Amino acid sequence: MDRKKAKSSIRKNARAEKPYDTTKRNRRRASKTFTAPPPPSLPSSTSSSSLPGPPLTEFRKTCLDTIRERYPDLEPRDDWDILTLATTPLRLGTTAEIYAQLDRALATSIEALGEKETRNNVRKLLDMHMELTGVKPPPGSVDKFTFIRPIPDSRYSIRLFPGAFSDRQYCLDFVDTESGKPVNSPFEYELWAIPDPEAPWLSLPMSGKLHSIECAHGIRQKDILPGHEKFILRDGQTCVLIRPGKRSLRFTVPVREVEPDVKVDESMDVLNLPRVVRF
Numbered sequence: 001m002d003r004k005k006a007k008s009s010i011r012k013n014a015r016a017e018k019p020y021d022t023t024k025r026n027r028r029r030a031s032k033t034f035t036a037p038p039p040p041s042l043p044s045s046t047s048s049s050s051l052p053g054p055p056l057t058e059f060r061k062t063c064l065d066t067i068r069e070r071y072p073d074l075e076p077r078d079d080w081d082i083l084t085l086a087t088t089p090l091r092l093g094t095t096a097e098i099y100a101q102l103d104r105a106l107a108t109s110i111e112a113l114g115e116k117e118t119r120n121n122v123r124k125l126l127d128m129h130m131e132l133t134g135v136k137p138p139p140g141s142v143d144k145f146t147f148i149r150p151i152p153d154s155r156y157s158i159r160l161f162p163g164a165f166s167d168r169q170y171c172l173d174f175v176d177t178e179s180g181k182p183v184n185s186p187f188e189y190e191l192w193a194i195p196d197p198e199a200p201w202l203s204l205p206m207s208g209k210l211h212s213i214e215c216a217h218g219i220r221q222k223d224i225l226p227g228h229e230k231f232i233l234r235d236g237q238t239c240v241l242i243r244p245g246k247r248s249l250r251f252t253v254p255v256r257e258v259e260p261d262v263k264v265d266e267s268m269d270v271l272n273l274p275r276v277v278r279f
Contacts, residue, residue, distance in 0.1 A: 060126040062135075063087070070225070074098060079122045080106050133163035134171055134213060134230050139180040145256065150177050153246055156186045160233075160253060168235040170253045182227040190242045191231060196252070197238065210239070 060079075063086035067076060074095055076082045081102050084090075090101050109118045137146055147160045157177045163169030172191075173182050191210045213232050214224045233239065233253050241249040 056129040057132055057135075058126075059128050059130050062130075062132060063126065071098070079119065079126055083122050083126060131164045131166055133167070133169050133232060136171075136173065136182060136227075136230065137161050139175070139182070145254075147254070148175065148180075149251070151241070151249060154187065156183065158241070158249075158251070162256070163232060165256065165258075168256070170233045170235060170237075172231040172233055172239075173229060182229075184224050184226060184229040185221065188244055192240045192242065193233075194238050194240055194250075196236070197250075 060082065063082050064076075066086040067074070067082065071085060074085070076085055077099070081099075084102055084105055085098075088105070090098055092098075106118070113121070137143075142148065145162045148157050150157045155177055156174050159173050159175045159182070161171050161173075163171045174184075174186050175182050176186075192207050193210055194207045210231055210233075212224070212229045214229055215221070235253055235255045238250065238252045241251075243249075
């Protein structure tokens, strides 16, 4: 009995000797919470119709264009064939053999999702309008956003053409300088991304080897369709083309600028400073 009284006394004394009251301390902290002011308003983005890149394209049309190139003698029977032929690698064979592959794939999807949902999903996807990257311009076509520059000591040129502007993507491929036709890896080389030599402190101090989009998707070099190889770069990115036994070639991808649809917020003053100071 004496031990119980002693323990009870100790607990009471411990509660009485707490150095602060938790509830009161939390209230004092809450009353001093700092609220940051809202950030300044920014101009809205430009509408997609005026972006300096490929226009929005119906995915169905893109798939049909791909099918005509890959399977010129094959006629898709329905939306399932259109989507699968354009997006899924199939074993080449007779028309009947390819149709059989398509039917097996459709049966698998119907078993998992049901026929109605499968066909509705395919139709909705094909009806979407998308901003595509990697669609090559016809040989010889040049506009203000497409650039062809000869590679020194070579019969080939580098071509830069617009990709998806929303991601500031530019595409690169190699073309025959004389004919303008695109080619796949026409010589031994490596393509590297490097920090901007004019402002290296504005980017990560590292370099990285670049690979074609086909390689990034697991397609072996020998399996890339002739003239389809391409690289995805970014606006303002600096790259170096390295060739054994030849001088390296450096270039910087152009930056596309767009005037905003609305006026810039003028609720703040702007200091007039030069953008470049030369020694």
